[in-house]
Structures are given as C-alpha cells and as structure tokens.
Amino acid sequence: MRVLNLLKIASKAIILNKTRTLLTMLGIIIGVASVVAMLAIGEGSKESIRTSISSMGSNMITIKPGADDRGPARGSGGDVQTLTMQDYEAIKKQATLLNYITPVVNGSGQVINGSSNWPSTIYGVNSDYLKIKSVDLQSGSMFTDDEVKYASKVAILGQTVVENIFGDGAEPVGQMIRFNNIPFKVIGVLEEKGENTFGQDQDDVVISPYTTVQKRILAIDYLNQVMASSISEDDAANAVIQVNDIMRTQHKLSDNDEDDFNVSSMEELISNFSSTSEMLTLLLVAVASISLLIGGIGIMNIMYVSVKERTKEIGLRMAVGAKGADILMQFLIEAILISITGGVLGVLLGLGATVFIEKFLNWPTSVAMYSIVISFIVCAVTGIFFGWYPARKASALDPITALRYE
Structure with missing residues (x-):
C-alpha cells in the first residue's frame, strides 16, 4: 500500500x-x-x-572589600576597611580595559525638605558614576571635578526622593535639602529607572561627591566599593582578571593568600x-x-x-x-x-x-x-x-x- x-x-x-x-x-x-x-x-x-541587570550598567564591574559576597544586599562592603583610595588610584592607573571608574561610599539617613522627610541612601561618587550606571539626568547637571575636590555640599536626587519630599511635578534643582541635618544644594534630578532584579528601587537615591560623603556624612577615609565599566561587554571577563591581579599586588597577597576583596561583573551576575x-x-x-x-x-x-x-x-x-x-x-x-x-x-x-x-x-x-x-x-x-x-x-x-x- x-x-x-x-x-x-x-x-x-x-x-x-x-x-x-x-x-x-x-x-x-x-x-x-x-x-x-x-x-x-x-x-x-x-x-x-x-x-534588568543590564539596566544597572551592562559593562559594570564592582570591587568590594572582604570575602566574596555577590548577593543583592544594598549595603556595599559594610564596615570592612580593606578598600582604600590607593586601591582606586592603582586600578585607575593600571587597568587598561576599563573605560570609567569611581570610588563609592554610601550611608543611610533622612532626606529633609521643610516638614517633609524621607529615609534614603546617599552614594558618594565621582562624575563617572552616571556613565557606569547608564543613568541620565532628567534636569540639572552632574557635579564637577572641582566640587569633588573641595567636598562641595551638592546633591543629585532620584525620582522617588523628589516625589516624597517635594511632591509630584516639582522642580527641585536649585533648592536646598538636608541629609542627616547637613545642608545640600540640589543640582540635578535623575531619570526614572524603576526597580532592579532584586526589587530595589533605583530611584530612591541621593548622589553626592564621594569626598563630601566621606568627610561630612560618614567621617571615614576608606571606600565601601569601587565601580568601573569595561570598554565593552566582551572585555568584561578579562577586565575582572586584570583588576583582580592589580588588587592582589596592591594588598601584597602571596600565591597562598586568599583575596581580601572580590571583583565581579554584571555578565557574571547575568550568567x-x-x-x-x-x-x-x-x-x-x-x-x-x-x-x-x-x-x-x-x-x-x-x-x-x-x-x-x-x-x-x-x-x-x-x-x-x-x-x-x-x-x-x-x-x-x-x-x-x-x-x-x-x-x-x-x-x-x-x-x-x-x-x-x-x-x-x-x-x-x-x-x-x-x-x-x-x-x-x-x-x-x-x-x-x-x-x-x-x-x-x-x-x-x-x-x-x-x-x-x-
């Protein structure tokens, strides 16, 4: 048949x-x-x-102090003090596969405007931060290198902070706020980004020069982390290896010593x-x-x-x-x-x-x-x-x- x-x-x-x-x-x-x-x-x-992870900075590389911990915790590095400005300077000078780099210090507190207040996190960074995080300004401008150098009391606010202390549709640029009772002039507002993969509100943030946060808010001389971005996504894995080698040399670690820091990339997190x-x-x-x-x-x-x-x-x-x-x-x-x-x-x-x-x-x-x-x-x-x-x-x-x- x-x-x-x-x-x-x-x-x-x-x-x-x-x-x-x-x-x-x-x-x-x-x-x-x-x-x-x-x-x-x-x-x-x-x-x-x-x-979602790429929205946090697709080429981003993070260097944190202490043992390897790649969880979603918002606090970066806690009280571990093994990451210094010398480490940042060494990475900035020697790492050839990085495009942008910033020291990072952060702390929590109350953002106050008149009778309105809101609990938030302040991040101390330099002017490369927005490029690393792939964030744009909705209004205003980023702080300058001079403002970083002289620890100026200027701040950029996320949308959540703006809405909660100024109200919807407000234009806070040029106005004064207080963070933990220290006055800051608002010089910019970030574009809205929403929640990330870990459910964290990326708009609930205050950004200021790292020197300002170190000296005037936290009174510390170490860093909570260093953020950088590789030249391209393809370079991320090699950039992690390069930074790891620089850090081991900086911390004078022998072949038998474990790292007292950890370096991770967004590509690793995605994987x-x-x-x-x-x-x-x-x-x-x-x-x-x-x-x-x-x-x-x-x-x-x-x-x-x-x-x-x-x-x-x-x-x-x-x-x-x-x-x-x-x-x-x-x-x-x-x-x-x-x-x-x-x-x-x-x-x-x-x-x-x-x-x-x-x-x-x-x-x-x-x-x-x-x-x-x-x-x-x-x-x-x-x-x-x-x-x-x-x-x-x-x-x-x-x-x-x-x-x-x-």
Missing part, C-alpha cells in the same frame, strides 16, 4: 472514534502545552533578568541568574513531560483496543494481499497521527496559556521556535515508540485466525 492510502485509512479510523481519540490525545495535549508554556516562562525570565533560571525551567519541563508519558501510554492502550476491535478487518486486508509491513505501517501511522494532532492542539493551548500568563499574571514570557519544533519531534517519537508494539502485534496476526475472530 502507498503511504497516502495508509494515511487515508488511519485518518478515517481516527474520525470514526472521535471521542476515544480525543481522550487519548488529552495527555499529549496537556504535556505539550505545559512544555511550551514552561519554556516560554523560562526564556522570558532569562530575557527579563538580562534586561549566574540565567543558570538558575534554566535549572528551574528544566525541572518544570521534566514535571510537565510526565503528561507526555501518560499520553504515550494512553496511545499504546488505545491502539491495543483498536487492534482487538479490528482483528477481522486486519484479516480481511491480509486475505486480499496486504502484507504484514502494510498493517504495521497502518497502525503506526495512526498512532503518529494521534500524537502529532495532540501536539498541534497542545502547542496552540500552550501559546494561549503563554498570552494569558503574560497579560493577566504579568510574568515575562518569550516563545522560542525551538520549543515548538522540539514538541513536534517529541510527539512523533512518542507516537512511534508507544505505537510500535500494538502495530507489531497487528502485523503478526494470522489472517485465517483473524478472519475467524468474533
């Missing part, structure tokens, strides 16, 4: 048993829909993580979060694949029933010249058709679920073409694997015995 004739016969058999076929497909439909939706959530999460997201996605896909297994077993069972019910038909076909291979192909094609039809319906259901998840649950999703291709391949393999044995049983029937079957 030709393949086309076999397809027609298999299609008729499926159409004649619509309800049973649909119930057989159910496991495949649910399994494929779950796999498509889970992979879409996984891909969407990875893209969201990359976008770590993506790996975690991938593992979670694989776990969810594995759970969803159980439905495919159940669907495959359903196909095998229904094909067994079909072989039993159509034993006389099989005997008749063999009696008029059909070979065992033709019977095997007929039932195998039937199993594959059931599986692939279930796969098509599953993909459509999965795409619908993805739209629902993104629209109503506000979860980021991204449907990758490979997930659909993989789904169809898995469906075809499922049909062949679980349909083979019933089809083999059908092809091995004795024509005379089959014709006598009641």
Whole structure:
C-alpha cells in the first residue's frame, strides 16, 4: 500500500472514534502545552533578568572589600576597611580595559525638605558614576571635578526622593535639602529607572561627591566599593582578571593568600541568574513531560483496543494481499497521527496559556521556535515508540485466525 492510502485509512479510523481519540490525545495535549508554556516562562525570565541587570550598567564591574559576597544586599562592603583610595588610584592607573571608574561610599539617613522627610541612601561618587550606571539626568547637571575636590555640599536626587519630599511635578534643582541635618544644594534630578532584579528601587537615591560623603556624612577615609565599566561587554571577563591581579599586588597577597576583596561583573551576575533560571525551567519541563508519558501510554492502550476491535478487518486486508509491513505501517501511522494532532492542539493551548500568563499574571514570557519544533519531534517519537508494539502485534496476526475472530 502507498503511504497516502495508509494515511487515508488511519485518518478515517481516527474520525470514526472521535471521542476515544480525543481522550487519548488529552495527555499529549496537556504535556505539550505545559512544555511550551514552561519554556516560554523560562526564556522570558532569562530575557527579563538580562534586561534588568543590564539596566544597572551592562559593562559594570564592582570591587568590594572582604570575602566574596555577590548577593543583592544594598549595603556595599559594610564596615570592612580593606578598600582604600590607593586601591582606586592603582586600578585607575593600571587597568587598561576599563573605560570609567569611581570610588563609592554610601550611608543611610533622612532626606529633609521643610516638614517633609524621607529615609534614603546617599552614594558618594565621582562624575563617572552616571556613565557606569547608564543613568541620565532628567534636569540639572552632574557635579564637577572641582566640587569633588573641595567636598562641595551638592546633591543629585532620584525620582522617588523628589516625589516624597517635594511632591509630584516639582522642580527641585536649585533648592536646598538636608541629609542627616547637613545642608545640600540640589543640582540635578535623575531619570526614572524603576526597580532592579532584586526589587530595589533605583530611584530612591541621593548622589553626592564621594569626598563630601566621606568627610561630612560618614567621617571615614576608606571606600565601601569601587565601580568601573569595561570598554565593552566582551572585555568584561578579562577586565575582572586584570583588576583582580592589580588588587592582589596592591594588598601584597602571596600565591597562598586568599583575596581580601572580590571583583565581579554584571555578565557574571547575568550568567549566574540565567543558570538558575534554566535549572528551574528544566525541572518544570521534566514535571510537565510526565503528561507526555501518560499520553504515550494512553496511545499504546488505545491502539491495543483498536487492534482487538479490528482483528477481522486486519484479516480481511491480509486475505486480499496486504502484507504484514502494510498493517504495521497502518497502525503506526495512526498512532503518529494521534500524537502529532495532540501536539498541534497542545502547542496552540500552550501559546494561549503563554498570552494569558503574560497579560493577566504579568510574568515575562518569550516563545522560542525551538520549543515548538522540539514538541513536534517529541510527539512523533512518542507516537512511534508507544505505537510500535500494538502495530507489531497487528502485523503478526494470522489472517485465517483473524478472519475467524468474533
């Protein structure tokens, strides 16, 4: 028999048993829909993580004092005092793969304007900070090198701070505020950035010259961290190695000594979060694949029933010249058709679920073409694997015995 004739016969058999076929497909439909939706959530999460972390400065490299700690804590370096201005100067002078670099000191306190006050964090930096963090000014200007040199009491505010101490739509540039009762002149307002991956409000911030924060707010001479940006994203990994070597030399560490600092890049952070997201996605896909297994077993069972019910038909076909291979192909094609039809319906259901998840649950999703291709391949393999044995049983029937079957 030709393949086309076999397809027609298999299609008729499926159409004649619509309800049973649909119930057989159910496991495949649910399994494929779950796999498509889970992979879409996984891909969407990875893209969201990359976008969110990149918004904090895609080429950013961070040098912190103390043991390796790459968590999302907002405080940078705490009271560990192993990072100094000498370290910053050495990195600035010797690191050839860095574009911008700034010392960073930070502390918490109350921002006050008249009777309004708001708890926030002040960051002491230099004029490279905005370039490193990929932040623009909405209004005003960045402080100058002279203002850094002379520890001028000037500040740039994030949108959250502006809204809470000045009100919506206010223009605070040129006005005076106090941070922990120390007066500052507002010289700029940052553009709104929203929350980062860790749920931290990037607009709840006050920026001032690091010399001002060191001397007038914190009364310290060490740094909480150093921020820098590599020339390009491709240079980030080598820049981390270069900075690490400079720091080890600065701190006079021998080969056997552990680092008393840590250097990390945004690319590392993206990679770590993506790996975690991938593992979670694989776990969810594995759970969803159980439905495919159940669907495959359903196909095998229904094909067994079909072989039993159509034993006389099989005997008749063999009696008029059909070979065992033709019977095997007929039932195998039937199993594959059931599986692939279930796969098509599953993909459509999965795409619908993805739209629902993104629209109503506000979860980021991204449907990758490979997930659909993989789904169809898995469906075809499922049909062949679980349909083979019933089809083999059908092809091995004795024509005379089959014709006598009641």
